Amino acid sequence: MTTGLSLDANATEPLRPEARAAVLAALDLPGNPSSVHAEGRAARRLLEDARGAIAARFGGRAQDVVFTAGGTEANALALHGLSAGRRVLVGATEHPAVLRAAPGATLLPVRADGTIDLAALDAALAAAGPALVCLMAANNETGVLHPIADAAGLCGRYGALLHVDAVQAAGRAPLPAGADSLALSAHKLGGPKGAGALLLRPGLDPTPLIAGGGQERGRRGGTEPLPAIAGFAAAARAATDQAAARLAPIRDAIEAAIAALAPEARFPGQGAPRLPNTSAILLPGVPAETQVIALDLAGVRVSAGAACSSGKVGASHVLAAMGLGGDAACTIRMSLPWNAPEDSVERFVAAWAAMREQVTRRAA
Numbered sequence: 547m548t549t550g551l552s553l554d555a556n557a558t559e560p561l562r563p564e565a566r567a568a569v570l571a572a573l574d575l576p577g578n579p580s581s582v583h584a585e586g587r588a589a590r591r592l593l594e595d596a597r598g599a600i601a602a603r604f605g606g607r608a609q610d611v612v613f614t615a616g617g618t619e620a621n622a623l624a625l626h627g628l629s630a631g632r633r634v635l636v637g638a639t640e641h642p643a644v645l646r647a648a649p650g651a652t653l654l655p656v657r658a659d660g661t662i663d664l665a666a667l668d669a670a671l672a673a674a675g676p677a678l679v680c681l682m683a684a685n686n687e688t689g690v691l692h693p694i695a696d697a698a699g700l701c702g703r704y705g706a707l708l709h710v711d712a713v714q715a716a717g718r719a720p721l722p723a724g725a726d727s728l729a730l731s732a733h734k735l736g737g738p739k740g741a742g743a744l745l746l747r748p749g750l751d752p753t754p755l756i757a758g759g760g761q762e763r764g765r766r767g768g769t770e771p772l773p774a775i776a777g778f779a780a781a782a783r784a785a786t787d788q789a790a791a792r793l794a795p796i797r798d799a800i801e802a803a804i805a806a807l808a809p810e811a812r813f814p815g816q817g818a819p820r821l822p823n824t825s826a827i828l829l830p831g832v833p834a835e836t837q838v839i840a841l842d843l844a845g846v847r848v849s850a851g852a853a854c855s856s857g858k859v860g861a862s863h864v865l866a867a868m869g870l871g872g873d874a875a876c877t878i879r880m881s882l883p884w885n886a887p888e889d890s891v892e893r894f895v896a897a898w899a900a901m902r903e904q905v906t907r908r909a910a
């Protein structure tokens with residue numbers, strides 16, 4: 547058990563107690579959901595309950611929910627499975643789970659506030675012919691929400707498909723209407739790691755990435771990880787948009803306090819609609835890695851832009867696409883978890899102020 551203050555929920559949310567209980571209960575179900583005998587049928591019932599819960603929580607029909615191993619696989623399935631004969635257009639600030647699943651895709655620019663440039667999307671669609679557009683509902687580094695309804699309107703006009711990476715938005719903000727497919731991840735909404743889903747518009751049938759034994763209506767082979775899926779469904783039920791909205795005043799108070807004590811600080815994306823829990827905090831001249839380490843030593847855990855698998859901090863392509871130049875490397879991400887303590891403002895601001903004092907003294 548770690549102590550201190552973890553404000554890195556966009557990397558992964560703490561496990562919700564409802565999800566933990568559901569995982570443990572499912573571990574005791576011995577059957578394979580594909581078996582026809584009684585144990586198999588009991589496992590199948592739990593699987594289909596979970597499918598129904600995800601559909602009810604995020605919209606759509608249960609039979610159009612394809613369980614995957616997480617958000618990365620859900621995005622890869624959409625990009626692999628829906629792109630035949632289509633030019634792929636992706637936002638410049640998408641997660642690597644999307645960017646690396648779409649080699650050769652056309653990158654769509656964002657505006658300085660991080661939202662997609664709709665005029666550029668319009669022009670790209672006009673030039674592309676049949677297209678698959680991929681945009682994130684909410685950005686993992688800044689929390690900025692793209693105008694998905696407007697993008698969906700443009701895609702509809704050109705007959706393009708729209709895939710939305712809703713991994714960060716699900717459970718924190720209402721999901722936008724108009725997408726042809728949505729990617730979700732259990733651990734980003736307080737469920738266990740190892741489950742996710744692709745939600746499809748009725749009638750869409752992606753080519754599978756993994757054919758296997760024909761599970762998930764032939765869309766994703768492999769025995770379903772029932773404990774992770776049961777935990778995913780329990781977390782989805784518990785993660786209400788209203789509860790997440792509680793975090794916005796905490797985030798806003800943190801930004802206001804930092805702005806008051808450090809006039810040089812900036813908050814990329816602050817002017818755009820954002821997730822309630824996320825703040826990108828830029829301290830000019832101080833590498834993000836230095837800030838993250840100093841805060842960690844003070845017991846406060848945040849991240850430098852996106853956490854990448856190697857644990858190394860690279861320059862953020864998100865902030866670079868927003869035109870931040872060298873300052874992109876001086877920005878940390880603070881993301882409040884669903885159970886953020888009420889005194890998060892005082893504790894974070896005190897640690898941040900001490901960190902700034904320390905790095906400024908060292909530089910002098």
Ligand code: PLP
Binds near residue numbers: 617682686714742
């Ligand atoms: N999409 C976004 C926007 C993310 O932030 C992440 C994870 O950080 C992913 C996709 C990948 O999800 P997962 O960790 O479930 O593979």
